[in-house]
Amino acid sequence: MALYVHKYGGTSVGSVERIEGVAKKIKKFKDEGHDVVVAVSAMSGETNRLIELANAITDQPTPREMDVLVSTGEQVTIALLSMALNKLGVPARSYTGAQVKILTDSAHMKARIQDIDTNKIKGDLSEGRVVIVAGFQGVDGDGNITTLGRGGSDTTGVALAAALNADECHIYTDVDGVYTTDPRVVEKARRMDKITFEEMLEMASLGSKVLQIRSVEFAGKYKVPLRVLHSSKEGNGTLITIEDDESVEQPVISGIAFNRDEAKLTVLGVPDIPGVASKILGPVSAANIEVDMIVQNVAADKTTDFTFTVHRNDFVKTEAILREVAQSLGAREVSGAKDITKVSLVGVGMRSHAGVASKMFDVLAQENINIQIISTSEIKISVVIAEKYLELAVRALHTAFDLDDNDK
Amino acid sequence: MALYVHKYGGTSVGSVERIEGVAKKIKKFKDEGHDVVVAVSAMSGETNRLIELANAITDQPTPREMDVLVSTGEQVTIALLSMALNKLGVPARSYTGAQVKILTDSAHMKARIQDIDTNKIKGDLSEGRVVIVAGFQGVDGDGNITTLGRGGSDTTGVALAAALNADECHIYTDVDGVYTTDPRVVEKARRMDKITFEEMLEMASLGSKVLQIRSVEFAGKYKVPLRVLHSSKEGNGTLITIEDDESVEQPVISGIAFNRDEAKLTVLGVPDIPGVASKILGPVSAANIEVDMIVQNVAADKTTDFTFTVHRNDFVKTEAILREVAQSLGAREVSGAKDITKVSLVGVGMRSHAGVASKMFDVLAQENINIQIISTSEIKISVVIAEKYLELAVRALHTAFDLDDNDK
Numbered sequence: 001m002a003l004y005v006h007k008y009g010g011t012s013v014g015s016v017e018r019i020e021g022v023a024k025k026i027k028k029f030k031d032e033g034h035d036v037v038v039a040v041s042a043m044s045g046e047t048n049r050l051i052e053l054a055n056a057i058t059d060q061p062t063p064r065e066m067d068v069l070v071s072t073g074e075q076v077t078i079a080l081l082s083m084a085l086n087k088l089g090v091p092a093r094s095y096t097g098a099q100v101k102i103l104t105d106s107a108h109m110k111a112r113i114q115d116i117d118t119n120k121i122k123g124d125l126s127e128g129r130v131v132i133v134a135g136f137q138g139v140d141g142d143g144n145i146t147t148l149g150r151g152g153s154d155t156t157g158v159a160l161a162a163a164l165n166a167d168e169c170h171i172y173t174d175v176d177g178v179y180t181t182d183p184r185v186v187e188k189a190r191r192m193d194k195i196t197f198e199e200m201l202e203m204a205s206l207g208s209k210v211l212q213i214r215s216v217e218f219a220g221k222y223k224v225p226l227r228v229l230h231s232s233k234e235g236n237g238t239l240i241t242i243e244d245d246e247s248v249e250q251p252v253i254s255g256i257a258f259n260r261d262e263a264k265l266t267v268l269g270v271p272d273i274p275g276v277a278s279k280i281l282g283p284v285s286a287a288n289i290e291v292d293m294i295v296q297n298v299a300a301d302k303t304t305d306f307t308f309t310v311h312r313n314d315f316v317k318t319e320a321i322l323r324e325v326a327q328s329l330g331a332r333e334v335s336g337a338k339d340i341t342k343v344s345l346v347g348v349g350m351r352s353h354a355g356v357a358s359k360m361f362d363v364l365a366q367e368n369i370n371i372q373i374i375s376t377s378e379i380k381i382s383v384v385i386a387e388k389y390l391e392l393a394v395r396a397l398h399t400a401f402d403l404d405d406n407d408k
Numbered sequence: 409m410a411l412y413v414h415k416y417g418g419t420s421v422g423s424v425e426r427i428e429g430v431a432k433k434i435k436k437f438k439d440e441g442h443d444v445v446v447a448v449s450a451m452s453g454e455t456n457r458l459i460e461l462a463n464a465i466t467d468q469p470t471p472r473e474m475d476v477l478v479s480t481g482e483q484v485t486i487a488l489l490s491m492a493l494n495k496l497g498v499p500a501r502s503y504t505g506a507q508v509k510i511l512t513d514s515a516h517m518k519a520r521i522q523d524i525d526t527n528k529i530k531g532d533l534s535e536g537r538v539v540i541v542a543g544f545q546g547v548d549g550d551g552n553i554t555t556l557g558r559g560g561s562d563t564t565g566v567a568l569a570a571a572l573n574a575d576e577c578h579i580y581t582d583v584d585g586v587y588t589t590d591p592r593v594v595e596k597a598r599r600m601d602k603i604t605f606e607e608m609l610e611m612a613s614l615g616s617k618v619l620q621i622r623s624v625e626f627a628g629k630y631k632v633p634l635r636v637l638h639s640s641k642e643g644n645g646t647l648i649t650i651e652d653d654e655s656v657e658q659p660v661i662s663g664i665a666f667n668r669d670e671a672k673l674t675v676l677g678v679p680d681i682p683g684v685a686s687k688i689l690g691p692v693s694a695a696n697i698e699v700d701m702i703v704q705n706v707a708a709d710k711t712t713d714f715t716f717t718v719h720r721n722d723f724v725k726t727e728a729i730l731r732e733v734a735q736s737l738g739a740r741e742v743s744g745a746k747d748i749t750k751v752s753l754v755g756v757g758m759r760s761h762a763g764v765a766s767k768m769f770d771v772l773a774q775e776n777i778n779i780q781i782i783s784t785s786e787i788k789i790s791v792v793i794a795e796k797y798l799e800l801a802v803r804a805l806h807t808a809f810d811l812d813d814n815d816k
Contacts (some may be wrong), residue, residue, distance in 0.1 A: 016464040050484065056424040057488060058495040065494070068502050069487035072480035076458065079477035080465060086473070087466040094476050098506070099551055120551075143507055143528075 002167040003035045003125070007135065007157030010044035012172050012231035013077050019043075021232060022172075023084035026130055030090055035125045037164060039135040039157040040081060042073025063108035067137070067147045071097070074134035074153070082132050092130040095120065097137035097145070102156065104138035104146045111138055111146035113155065116163035133160060154215035162222035168239075169224050171211060172231035177238035178203065178210055180403040181256040186395050190405035192238050192254060199254045200226075200240045202346040202380045216240065243348055252349035252356060253401040256394055259342045262292060263315040264373065264384060266307040267322055269332025279329060280306055283321050289314045293342070293375045293382065303332070307373055309384065312338055340372065341390045344382040345397065357381050363400045369393055410575040411443040411533070415543065415565030418452035420580050420639035421485050427451075429640060430580075431492035434538055438498055443533045445572060447543040447565040448489060450481025471516035475545070475555045479505070482542035482561070490540050500538040503528065505545035505553070510564065512546035512554045519546055519554035521563065524571035541568060562623035570630035576647075577632050579619060580639035585646035586611065586618055588811040589664040594803050598813035600646050600662060607662045608634075608648045610754040610788045624648065651756055660757035660764060661809040664802055667750045670700060671723040672781065672792060674715040675730055677740025687737060688714055691729050697722045701750070701783045701790065711740070715781055717792065720746055748780065749798045752790040753805065765789050771808045777801050 006026065013019050022040075029036050050070050054061040061069075078094035085092035097104075100120060104111035124131045135153025138146045148155050154171060161169035176191060178200065183189040195203070197220030204213050210228055219226045219240065229237035270276050281291060294308045310318050315338050322334045350356050357374075360381055364371060369392065373384035385393055398404055414434065421427050430448075437444050458478050462469040469477075486502035493500035505512075508528060512519035532539045543561025546554045556563050562579060569577035584599060586608065591597040603611070605628030612621045618636055627634045627648065637645035678684050689699060700717045718726050723746050730742045758764050765782075768789055772779060777800065781792035793801055806812055 016461060020465065053424060053484070053488060054491060057428065057492050060495075061491045062494045065487040065490045065502055068490070068504070069484055072483045075480045075483075076461070076477060079473040080461060082473045082476075083462060083469045084465050086470045087468075094473055096476070096553075099553075145504075145507075 001033045001035070003037070003164060004029060005037045005039065005157050005161040005164065005166045005169045006172060007039045007154060007170065008041065008172045008231060009153065010041040010047070011174055013040055013081065014044035016080065018231075019077070019080050020084050023081060023088055023090070025172075025231075026085060027088050027090050030130060037121060037125070037131045037133065037160055037166070038081065039133050039153055039160055040074060040077045041135050041153040042070075043077055046073040046076065064144060067108050067145045071134070071137040071145050071147055074136055078132045078134045085130055085132075090130055091128060092132055093124050094132040094134075096134045097156075098139035098143070100133055102133075102138035102159070104140055104148070106140040106142070106144065106146065108144075109147055110149040111140070113138060113148070113159045116159055118163050121160075121164065152212075152214075154212040155218055158215045158219045158222070158224055158226065161224040162218070166224065168227050169219065170227045170229055170237075171215075172229050173210060174231065175210055175228070176230035176233055176235050177228055178240070178255070180254070181394055181398055182258070185258075185391050186256075186398045188398065188404040188406070188408050190403060193236065194239045194241060195254055196243045196348050197226075197240055198243075198379055199346050199348055202344065202377075203255055203257050211240075251347060251402070252353045253345050253347040253403065254349075255346050256397055256401075256403070257344045257346055258390060258394060260387065260390065261312050262309045262340060262342050262384070263312045263336065263338040264307060264309045264340050265315070265318055265322055265334065265336040266305055267326050267329075267331045267334055268305050269303045270306050270326075270329055271331075272302050272304040276304070276329065277306065280322070280325055281308070283325055284310075284318055287317060287321060289318055289321075293373060293384065295373050295375060309340075309342065309373070339387045340384050341387040342382050342384050343390065343393050343397070344380050345401065346380050348379050350379050350381070359400065360397065363396050364393060367392055367396050409441045409443070411445070411572060412437060413445045413447065413565050413569040413572065413574045413577045414580060415447045415561060415578065416449065416580045416639060417561065418449040418455070419582055421448055421489065422452035424488065427485070427488050428492050431489060431496055431498070433580075433639070434493060435496050435498050438538060445529060445533070445539045445541065445568055445574070446489065447541050447561055447568055448482060448485045449543050449561040450478075451485055454481040454484065472552060475516050475553045479542070479545040479553050479555055482544055486540045486542045493538055493540075498538055499536060500540055501532050502540040502542075504542045505564075506547035506551070508541055510541075510546035510567070512548055512556070514548040514550070514552065514554065516552075516554055518557040519548070521546060521556070521567045524567055526571050529568075529572065560620075560622075562620040563626055566623045566627045566630070566632055566634065569632045570626070574632065576635050577627065578635050578637055578645075579623075580637050581618060582639065583618055583636070584638035584641055584643050585636050586648070586663070588662070589802055589806055590666070593666075593799050594664075594806045596806065596812040596814070596816050598811060601644070602647045602649065603662055604651045604756050605648055606651075606787055607754050607756055610752065610785075611663055611665050619648075659755060659810070660761045661753050661755040661811065662757075663754050664805055664809075664811070665752045665754055666798060666802055668795065668798065669720050670717045670748060670750050670792070671720045671726075671744065671746040672715060672717045672748050673723070673726055673730055673742065673744040674713055675734050675737075675739050675742055676713050677711045678714050678734075678737055679739075680710050680712040684712070684737065685714065688730070688733055689716070691733055692718075692726055695725060695729060697726055697729075701781060701792065703781050703783060717748075717750065717781070747795045748792050749795040750790050750792050751798065751801050751805070752788050753809065754788050756787050758787050758789070767808065768805065771804050772801060775800055775804050
């Protein structure tokens with residue numbers, strides 16, 4: 001007998017029929033003798049409908065009132081799911097974030113959870129009830145309703161699992177797990193049975209949009225085993241957990257992530273003196289442009305080339321900023337390209353295996369793919385290549401690093 | 409400077425535009441230096457939409473979860489109205505029933521208010537804010553969300569006014585006040601400036617659907633002056649208040665109410681022995697049929713005729729029950745009619761004026777209208793007549809008792 005926290009997103013509870021499907025899934029766990037606590041999102045489309053109502057009144061809605069408004073979305077779902085369970089003969093009770101209570105700071109629309117009172121939940125569990133909690137919302141110390149920001153229901157699920165010391169937190173989604181790479185690009189992409197939090201963070205931040213980054217961080221911090229599962233199909237999904245020292249045959253590479261949304265910019269011939277990096281990136285971040293990879297090389301002539309990547313939508317704006325900066329710094333010129341893509345190998349095994357980088361460069365060289373930028377971290381190697389080579393590169397790497405599912 | 413509690417119903421806040429209109433109305437009171445606390449209903453149609461969602465899952469929704477569900481309706485309105493006020497530069501803050509807190513018993517879907525904590529509201533008022541409270545909802549001692557039953561927002565408004573010792577409670581509706589009778593029947597019907605709680609109760613229970621009966625009772629009990637006003641038109645509406653002993657020229661009759669929804673049934677030739685009334689009405693109320701007027705006359709031959717009225721929808725069902733009862737009682741026969749109507753004169757002045765009844769019967773006799781049943785209370789005389797005479801009777805009485813608005 002285990003204690004599971006389930007989290008169902010907006011699509012999984014997007015209609016009365018789907019809510020009834022979710023109730024059946026929960027019943028299966030109860031029938032097997034497990035305890036279940038559930039965090040749910042608003043029915044898909046509902047949050048947008050509420051935001052549109054607010055925007056019809058004002059383009060600057062009071063953040064406190066915005067939270068009062070949008071938090072009704074999850075409240076509707078918890079009531080309906082609880083009714084559906086009661087109808088199936090599974091005793092259930094629903095709670096809003098304030099009722100639980102999920103204590104947050106007072107940063108409306110982007111609050112952070114500070115504490116969860118587990119008394120009511122534990123009381124219900126001990127009486128055999130399923131407990132349904134509204135995701136995405138909480139309450140501050142003064143009793144004001146807060147929300148965690150969009151997608152925050154994952155965080156609610158993980159935080160509940162941590163507070164209750166649950167055996168696993170199940171995140172039900174529209175995919176059946178985390179794959180070694182995007183199955184739309186590599187036919188032989190394989191569902192991973194297991195992945196570490198760190199690997200998942202690198203995969204997530206690189207475009208595998210299965211889980212919200214914050215909830216993975218949170219799960220890692222509190223060592224809550226996370227399992228990604230399909231909300232309507234059967235299967236074991238992918239378990240995201242802490243590194244398992246005992247597994248001898250840990251794969252070197254867990255997966256390959258890529259991101260098509262990047263563009264690169266280079267300031268060429270910058271004088272190589274202290275403070276140059278901040279002079280270049282300062283105005284960029286002041287314009288609220290997020291910078292991803294940053295690479296700098298010293299050249300022989302006491303100047304350096306400074307390269308970084310930004311979201312493709314920010315390319316034109318960034319280029320304009322750089323032209324001004326380059327002039328004031330006495331740099332030679334500014335160049336850039338939007339037709340690039342970032343490909344990353346991710347794997348904790350990299351830590352103890354040398355030669356991963358050189359093998360990666362080898363594989364790309366054999367396919368005649370030129371590497372424009374290289375950036376590495378402890379469990380990740382990223383390269384920027386021309387976008388047209390994306391599929392070719394990912395497939396070659398997927399095979400070379402033994403990730404292919406040969407049953408496909 | 410006064411403290412007003414405003415209550416706006418579902419139609420008054422039925423769209424974003426109407427919510428903005430309500431905000432402007434509230435602003436006017438603030439600009440005049442008054443304090444305002446507002447109770448609001450769900451946007452019209454919203455509560456039904458939520459109930460339909462629940463009914464799509466089960467025809468027996470858990471009452472506790474039903475309250476979690478439908479209470480979101482008012483929560484949406486308070487947030488939007490608060491935003492609209494903030495946009496107009498009027499500082500405002502919204503509260504759910506639980507946040508206030510409006511403490512109720514635990515009778516889900518028909519809870520009764522036990523206590524209102526006014527601390528937060530008074531704090532906001534002292535800082536110059538308008539306070540918006542979700543009508544129709546509260547919270548029980550265990551923190552469960554409760555609702556007061558449909559139409560309960562009136563009760564919330566009155567209860568807030570009582571707890572805050574407000575100068576007046578304004579109920580904004582789609583009529584501009586309480587009329588001496590239905591203006592659709594009597595063209596010269598006059599808006600009353602003032603009416604007593606008792607008179608309003610008699611008018612309301614007889615079909616003047618301006619106010620919820622419970623809220624009038626509540627207002628009378630706590631002596632909260634109620635004013636019925638139109639939510640979009642100007643005007644002073646009708647003040648419902650305690651009897652004013654000092655007004656010398658109190659009218660004898662305040663208004664004429666009528667009810668087309670009744671049907672009458674008579675058990676003829678019932679043996680006149682103790683316990684007969686309960687033997688007749690017992691099975692009727694056991695079938696959940698509500699009985700209105702009850703009249704019994706002793707006849708010369710030691711039998712009696714027992715007559716009562718029910719809602720027209722219950723006529724057939726009641727008749728079937730009575731046929732069985734009549735047989736077991738040895739009564740002569742059962743007769744009934746659906747083409748009847750009840751007309752009532754209402755007025756506290758009746759207490760100190762003799763002759764109202766005989767004048768009423770006189771007026772009807774002059775119009776050749778036969779009276780089928782008579783029933784009186786301290787401030788009301790009701791007669792049942794054939795439905796076809798309804799308009800004729802009400803108009804004749806309206807003129808005879810000096811209620812006509814001669815400017816029309």
